[in-house]
Amino acid sequence: MMPSNQSRPLVAQSDGTLLLSESHPRYAEARDILRDVAELRKRPGEWHTYRITPVTLWNAAASGWTAEEVVANLRDLARYGLPALLEAEIRSLMGRYGKLRLVREDELVLRSEDPGLLREALSYPGVDACLLGPPACDSVPIRPEARGWIKRELIARGYPIVDEAGYRAGEALDVELRRTTEDGRTVALRDYQAEAVEAFAPAAGGRRESGSGVVVLPCGAGKTWVGMGALARLRCETLILTPNATSVSQWIRELLRNTTLRERDVGVYAGERKEVRPVTVATYQILTHRQTKDGGFPHWKLFVDRNWGLIIYDEVHLLPAPVFRMTADLQATRRLGLTATLVREDGREGDVFALIGPKRYDAAWKSLEREGWIAKPTCREVRVPLDEETAPLYQAAPKRARHRIAGENPLKLDALRRLLSLHPERQTLIIGQYLDQLRFVSDRLGLPVITGSMPQSERERLFDRFNRGELNALAVSKVANFAVDLPDASVAIQISGSYGSRQEEAQRLGRILRPKSNGADVYFYSLVSEGTDEVEFARKRQQFLLEQGYRYEVDRFVPEAPSSSPTPAPKEART
DNA sequence: GATTCTGAAA
DNA sequence: TTCCCTTCAGAATC
Numbered sequence: 001m002m003p004s005n006q007s008r009p010l011v012a013q014s015d016g017t018l019l020l021s022e023s024h025p026r027y028a029e030a031r032d033i034l035r036d037v038a039e040l041r042k043r044p045g046e047w048h049t050y051r052i053t054p055v056t057l058w059n060a061a062a063s064g065w066t067a068e069e070v071v072a073n074l075r076d077l078a079r080y081g082l083p084a085l086l087e088a089e090i091r092s093l094m095g096r097y098g099k100l101r102l103v104r105e106d107e108l109v110l111r112s113e114d115p116g117l118l119r120e121a122l123s124y125p126g127v128d129a130c131l132l133g134p135p136a137c138d139s140v141p142i143r144p145e146a147r148g149w150i151k152r153e154l155i156a157r158g159y160p161i162v163d164e165a166g167y168r169a170g171e172a173l174d175v176e177l178r179r180t181t182e183d184g185r186t187v188a189l190r191d192y193q194a195e196a197v198e199a200f201a202p203a204a205g206g207r208r209e210s211g212s213g214v215v216v217l218p219c220g221a222g223k224t225w226v227g228m229g230a231l232a233r234l235r236c237e238t239l240i241l242t243p244n245a246t247s248v249s250q251w252i253r254e255l256l257r258n259t260t261l262r263e264r265d266v267g268v269y270a271g272e273r274k275e276v277r278p279v280t281v282a283t284y285q286i287l288t289h290r291q292t293k294d295g296g297f298p299h300w301k302l303f304v305d306r307n308w309g310l311i312i313y314d315e316v317h318l319l320p321a322p323v324f325r326m327t328a329d330l331q332a333t334r335r336l337g338l339t340a341t342l343v344r345e346d347g348r349e350g351d352v353f354a355l356i357g358p359k360r361y362d363a364a365w366k367s368l369e370r371e372g373w374i375a376k377p378t379c380r381e382v383r384v385p386l387d388e389e390t391a392p393l394y395q396a397a398p399k400r401a402r403h404r405i406a407g408e409n410p411l412k413l414d415a416l417r418r419l420l421s422l423h424p425e426r427q428t429l430i431i432g433q434y435l436d437q438l439r440f441v442s443d444r445l446g447l448p449v450i451t452g453s454m455p456q457s458e459r460e461r462l463f464d465r466f467n468r469g470e471l472n473a474l475a476v477s478k479v480a481n482f483a484v485d486l487p488d489a490s491v492a493i494q495i496s497g498s499y500g501s502r503q504e505e506a507q508r509l510g511r512i513l514r515p516k517s518n519g520a521d522v523y524f525y526s527l528v529s530e531g532t533d534e535v536e537f538a539r540k541r542q543q544f545l546l547e548q549g550y551r552y553e554v555d556r557f558v559p560e561a562p563s564s565s566p567t568p569a570p571k572e573a574r575t
Numbered sequence: 576g577a578t579t580c581t582g583a584a585a
Numbered sequence: 586t587t588c589c590c591t592t593c594a595g596a597a598t599c
Contacts, residue, residue, distance in 0.1 A: 244591065271593075285592045288585085320585080400586070433588065452590045478589045499586065 012074060014083035016052040017041075030077045035364070036060050037070050040546065042539075052086070055349045057093045058160045062213075062358030067094035097160050104165040107132060108147060111139040121159045148328030152354040160353075164209045167334045170236035170309015173278050176260050177232045187258050189229050190373065193222055196361040197229035200336055213357030214316060214337035218365040219510025220374050223338040224254045227312045230336050231279070232259060236309025239302070240281045243318045244482055245270055251281045251314070269302060276305045288322045300326060313337045316356060317344050317503065324348070327355045340506055365550070374513045375490075375522045379545065379552045381538060383530040384415045385559070394532060406532035407496035408437045413444055415527055415557040419493055420445075420473060423523065427466065428473040428491040431480045431508055433498055441495065442475045449475040463487045481507050488514050494526045497541055505541040509550075530556070 009024035018038055020030055023046060034040075037060045038050040060070065070090055075082045100112050100121060112118040115137045121127070122135060130146035142150060151161045178187045189197065196215045217223050231238050242248055248270050255261050267277030270286050286299050303311075303326060311330065313319055316337030319327075327335070337356040342349060368374050386394055386409055394405045420428060432438045435451055442449035448462050448471070459479075465471045467487045480486060481504055492512045498504060512522040528538045542552055 283592070285585090289593055290584090403587075435589080479591095482590065498588070 006079070008077055008079040010074070010077040010079060011047075012078045012080075012082050012086060014085035016086060016089065018050040018052065018074075020048045020050060022046050022048060026077070033073050033077070036063070036065065037073075040543070042543065052090065053349075054093050054155075054158060054160075055353050057090060058097050058155075058353060059359045061094050061097035061160075062162075063360075065094070067091045070094065093158070096158070098162050100154070100159055100161045102142065102147065102151070102161055102163045102165045108142045108144050108165055109139050110142050110150070110161070113138060117159075121154055121157075124153065124157055126153065144332070145329060147331035148355055151331070152328060152351060155350050155354040162209055163212070163331070163357075165332075166208065167211055168307070168309065168332050170234075170238075170333070171278070171307040173235055173237050173265075173309075174260075175232055175235055175265075175279075177228060178258055178260055181257050189225055190222065192217075192363045192368065192373075193225045193229060196226045196363070197233055199361040200226075201230055201233045201334075203233065210360065212335045213360035214339060214342065214352060215360055216339055216342060216362040218363070218368060218374060218513070219340050219506065220513040220515075221363065221368055223314065223340075224251060225258075226338060227251075227314070227336065228255065228259055230310065230312070231255075234310050234334065237278045237306050238280075238310040238312060239306075239308045240279070240312045240314065241284055241287070241323070242281060242314040243284055245283060246482070247314060248281045248283060255279060255281075269299075276302065278306070280306075284318070284320050284323055287326070288320050297322065297326075303330060308333055310334045310336065313356060315339055316352060317341055319352070319356075321348075324351050324355055331355075340510070341503065372515060372519070375515050375520070377509060377512065377522045377524050377550065379509070379524045379526075379542075379550055380555055381526045381528055381542070381552045382415055382419070382555045382557050383535070384409055384411050384527055384557045385530045386532070387411050387559070402533055403499065403537070404434065406529040406534040408434055408440075409527075409529040409532075411557070411559055412495050412527045412529075413441060414559055416441065416493060416495060417445070418557070419491075419525055423491050424472075426472070426491045426523075427469070427487070427489040428493065429480065429486070429489040429511060430473060430475040431492060431494045431511075432475065432477060433496040435477060437496060438475050438477055445473070445475075447471075447473050447475050449477070450479055451477040452479055480511060486511055488512070488516075490516055490520055490522045492522075492524050494524075497526070497537070499537055499540075502541060502543050502545075505545060509545060526552075527557075 009021045009026045009030045011019040018034065020034065021027065034050045038052045038056050040048060041051050042049040067090055071082065071087055096117065099114050099117050100110060103109050103111050118138065122140065127150065130143055130150045132141035132143050147165065151163065154161055180186055196217065200213060200215060201211055215226050217226065227240065240251055242251060248268055252266055252268060255266055256263065261279060265278045267275030267280045269275060269280050269282035282302060287297065287302065289299060290297055311333055313335065316339045335356050337352065342352065342359065365374065369376050390405065390409055394402055397405055416430065430441065438449045450459055450462060462474065466474050489512055492508060494508055509524050512524060526538060528534045
C-alpha cells in the first residue's frame with residue numbers, strides 16, 4: 001500500500017502553480033477538474049504544471065463553480081494540502097464574481113450588495129468618468145457608452161463585472177436552418193454543436209447574462225455550424241468577422257447551403273466588395289485599415305450601418321487590438337466568439353473575457369476524437385543532429401542567427417526522405433518556415449512548393465492534383481496557417497517553425513484532423529535540430545496540443561554513415 | 576473597365 | 586525576434 005501522502009496526485013504551491021503527477025491512479029480525475037479551473041502551462045514529463053489565474057477562476061465561476069467547490073476539490077487532490085495563501089486567493093477572487101453586476105433599470109446601473117467592494121471598485125482612477133450620477137450605497141448609474149470600458153478596466157484590477165444589462169434585439173431576420181441542402185444532404189447540428197448553441201443562447205429565457213461569450217471548439221469540429229445555429233436561434237441581422245478572405249467565402253458558402261438565407265440576404269464586406277446586407281461577413285483587416293498613419297478607421301461605420309442583433313467573432317484569439325477597442329463600445333449587441341483556443345500570444349485573455357464574454361462552452365479535442373468527429377493523430381518529434389559542417393557554424397553564429405541555421409539543418413532532408421518512405425501511400429504535406437529551405441527540399445525531392453507569391457489559380461491547380469491523388473506530397477510555406485481551403489492530407493511533416501507559436505502548431509495539426517473517409521489514423525511529425533534552441537521552441541509550440549491531451553513521442557534520427565551498411569534508426573521514446 | 580503590380584501595415 | 590503571409594488601396598497596364 002502507498003504511503004498516505006502518495007495517495008493524492010497534486011502538489012499545490014501558494015503562487016497558484018499546480019503540479020500534477022501523470023502516473024498517479026487519480027490522474028484522470030484530477031485532470032478533468034483542473035481543466036475547468038486552471039490552464040496547463042508545461043508538460044515535460046511526469047509532473048504537469050498547471051496554473052490558476054484570475055481569468056481561469058472567473059471562467060470557472062461563470063460556468064457554475066463556487067469557490068467552496070474549487071477549494072474542496074483541490075484539497076481532496078493536494079498531497080501536502082492547499083496552501084492557505086492560495087486558498088485565500090481563490091476565495092477572494094471567486095468571491096468577487098457576481099458581486100458587481102451591471103443591470104438595466106431606468107438606466108444602466110452597476111449594483112452590488114457589498115458596499116465596501118463597490119467603493120473599492122469606484123476608487124480607481126478614471127472610473128468616475130464612467131458615472132452618470134453620484135453613487136448610492138449599493139449602486140451607481142453608469143454612462144451607457146462606458147459599459148465596455150468599465151468592465152475591461154475593472155477586470156484588469158481584479159474586479160470582474162457580470163453583465164446582466166441585456167442586449168438589443170437587433171433587426172429581426174426570417175432565417176432558420178434548412179432541413180436538407182439542395183444536393184439532398186440532411187442538415188443537422190451535431191450534439192456538441194447544439195449544446196454550444198444552447199449554452200450561448202438558451203432557447204427559453206435562460207440565464208439573463210448569457211447571450212454573449214466564447215465557444216471553444218477544435219479545428220475541424222465545425223465552428224461555423226455553431227454560428228449558424230446561433231443565427232437561427234436568435235433570428236436577427238448579424239455581422240460576422242473573420243481573419244481572412246478564404247474564411248469569408250467559406251462562411252458565405254455554408255450560410256447559403258445550410259440556412260434559408262438567399263443570395264440577396266448575404267453580403268461580403270472585404271476587398272473589392274463592400275456589401276452591407278442583413279447578414280454581412282467582413283474581415284478584421286478591413287476594419288482595422290486606416291488611410292494614413294494618424295487617420296481614423298474609415299470602415300468602422302460598418303458596425304452601425306445596420307441594427308445588428310449579433311456579432312460573431314470567428315477565431316476570436318486573433319482579434320486585433322483596435323477591434324477590441326471598437327468592441328468595448330458595442331456592449332449592447334450580443335457577441336459570440338469562436339475559437340480553438342482561448343490562449344492568446346499577447347496575453348489579452350482578460351480582454352476577451354471582459355469584452356466578448358466568459359467561456360460558454362468548451363469541447364475537449366480528445367472526446368470529439370473518441371466519437372469520430374476528428375481524426376486520431378500520432379504526434380512525433382524527430383530530433384535530427386547537426387552535421388559536421390553545420391554544427392560549428394551554429395556554435396559560431398550570433399544568437400539571433402541561430403534559429404534559422406538550426407531550422408534549415410540540411411540533414412533534415414534525409415530525415416524527411418525516411419519519413420516519406422514510411423508512408424508511401426499517404427497524402428503528405430511538408431510544412432516549413434523558410435522559403436529557401438522549402439525550395440531546396442522541393443528541388444531535391446521533385447515536389448511542387450506552394451508559397452504566398454503563387455497566384456491563387458495556380459495553387460488550386462496543385463490542390464486539385466493533390467486531391468485526385470496524382471501528387472502524393474506537397475511542400476507548403478506559412479500559407480498553410482491561413483489557407484482554409486488546403487486539401488486534406490493524412491500526414492503532415494513540419495520541417496521548421498517560428499519561435500514558439502502554440503497557435504501555429506495547432507493550425508498545422510488541424511490540417512490533418514478532418515476525419516478520413518476510411519477512418520484512418522493520421523500522423524504529425526516535427527523535425528527538430530538536436531542540441532539547438534529549436535528543442536526549446538518545439539516544446540513551447542507543443543504546449544497547447546499537450547493541453548488538449550495529445551502527447552508527442554520523441555525519436556532520434558540517425559543519419560546513415562556513407563560507408564557502412566544502412567541500419568534502421570534506434571528508437572527512443574520519451575514523454 | 577478589368578486586370579495586375581506595388582507598397583505599407585500588422 | 587525574424588520570417589512570412591495577407592489584406593487594402595491606388596497606380597499602371599491592357
